[in-house]
Amino acid sequence: MTDPVLAHAGPSVPPGALRPRDAGYELARRELAVSAVVPGDRPALVVRAHDAADVASAVRYAAREALPVTVRSGGHGTAFTALAHGALALDVSALDGVVVDLAARTARVGPGVTSLALAQALEGTGLAFPVGHQAGVGLGGFLLAGGNGWNQGAWGSACESVLDAEVVLADGCRVVLDAAADPEAFAVLRGAGPAFPGVVTSFRLRLWPEPVVRRRSVRMQVADATGLRAAGEWADALAAEVAPEVELTLVLAPAREGTGVVASVTAFGRDDAHTDALLEPVSGGLPASTHAVVSSATTFAGLLRAEPERTGAGCVAQQAWSRAGYADVLPRLAPGLAAALSGASSVLVSSASYRRSAPPSPDPLHRPLGPLTVAAYACWSPGEDDDANLAWPTRTLAPLADVTTGHYIGESDLRRTPERLARCWPDGGIARVRELRRRLDPAGVFRPPPGLY
Structure with a gap:
């Protein structure tokens, strides 16, 4: 039987296509994932599209040649869905106007x-x-x-x-x-x-x-699950008090002694006075584990420049929605944080009220499936316990199983846990996706992600 990776070696390929024998193929294959540690899947072709015409040409070619199509759309997700053996992998990251x-x-x-x-x-x-x-x-x-x-x-x-x-x-x-x-x-x-x-x-x-953006960061050092519960009780009280324009995010990372916790409270106000008022609830009742409070004024671009990028590293994520509070969730994360193989790995726990100004109609398929999102990110140097690090996010969130109400498809490791796909949407969501695929793609040109069928 002919290997699909080798079957498309002829000259008649779409613009921007790279075959396994071509210089640059391996780099292009690896760039289909944000992680520096990637599965061994070898697409038959990697097509780097530069405009919509290139995309259309590649899709028509794939349909003629019975090649399943996968898509790298922007290239930030860690789920490796753009990688599949024998597929036409379509990279549209150059469409950046x-x-x-x-x-x-x-x-x-x-x-x-x-x-x-x-x-x-x-x-x-x-x-x-x-x-x-x-x-x-x-x-x-x-x-x-x-x-x-x-x-x-x-x-x-x-x-x-x-x-x-x-x-x-x-x-x-x-x-x-x-x-x-x-x-x-x-x-x-x-x-x-x-x-x-x-x-x-x-x-x-x-x-x-554009709002006025200001942030107050509360930095804590906790020794154990009891300290995490205390930090969670403070976060629960704050989340109940702040306005919808305030985002409360706790980042937990393994530390030399216990867990480091950074609570970032970011306010998006109409003007300076309104933004200051939005942050006022942060001033009182700080946890005993607090060792620093840092305030700053910034912009949307400034928020992004302040966030570290995980370049050149292995990385994978898992996420869970929950209706439980911070005080319930945080202590459950203690075993996973203690077992982290890399000091660069972390868990993000964030709440938002989702009281929306003007929701459009019709509503999208996506819904936040709980007021709390919990995401575990493994980040490590390639070659250092790759398998264990790849498994760490799933293992770390396992203690939340009884309080998990769903998952976010953008931060789910579907290769490891394909059963989570059905829980990425409200009830009936997976049936809607399947029905649309039957209508728009009856021949199955686009490769489904793990868990769809």
Whole structure:
């Protein structure tokens, strides 16, 4: 039987295609994942598209040659869904144009645009967008997954601010999907992540008035699960008091003695006085484990520049939604943090009220499935206990099983836990995705992620 990796060695391949024998193939293969430690899957072709025409050409070629298509849309996710043996791996990260319409308060962006690039393009315009929490987050995968972005307590998930999307379908046709053209396809596009049966080549985004951004960081050092519970009780009380425009995020990392906890309280106000008032609840009743409080004024781009990027490292993530409080969740994480193999690994626990200003209609497939999100990130030097580090996020979140209400497709290791896919959407969500795939991709051109069938 012919190996599908070797079967497509002829000259008639799509523009930008790299075959296994070509110089640059291995680098392009590895760049299909953000992690420096990647599975051994060898796509038959890696196609680096530079415009929508390249995308359409690649999809038509794949359909003719019976090659399953996988997509790297922005390239930040750690789930390795763009890698599959014998597939045509379509890398659209070079589609990174940004066009801002100040009068309409909209932007047209390519899927390869990063959060930092969009934030920088909007600096000085008086407008903003709920971009991802790290500079390198590509908007394609972020928006398809739903988009847990900045200020989502007030603005909702980022996909709710998508007005339309230009898409290449399984037959190579280019269409615009919005709430009028195809309400169900547009709804599923905003949340299906790698299960969406098409390639988005651009999004039109609603922009928001730029807020005044200020942050107060509370740094703690706790010795054990009891200390984590105390920190959680403080966070629960604060979360109940702050307004929707305040984001409360705790980052837990293994320390020499116990666990280091940084509580970042970020406020997005109308003006200086409003922002100061939003942060006022942080001033009182700090935990006894507090050793520093740092205040700063910044911008969306400044928030992103302050976040460390995980470049050149192995990395993988797992996430869980929960309706439990910080005081219940944090102590359960103690065993995993104590067993971390790398000091660069961490767990993020964040709450948002999701009281939204103007939710669009129809609503997207994506929903936050609980008021608390818990995400474990393994980050390590390649070659140092790779298998154990890859397993660490799943093991660390295992004690939350009885209080987990779902998962976020953008931060789920579906290769390791494919059963989680069905819990990435509200009840009936996986059936909606399957039905849309039957309608838009009856021949199965786009490879489904693990767990869909």
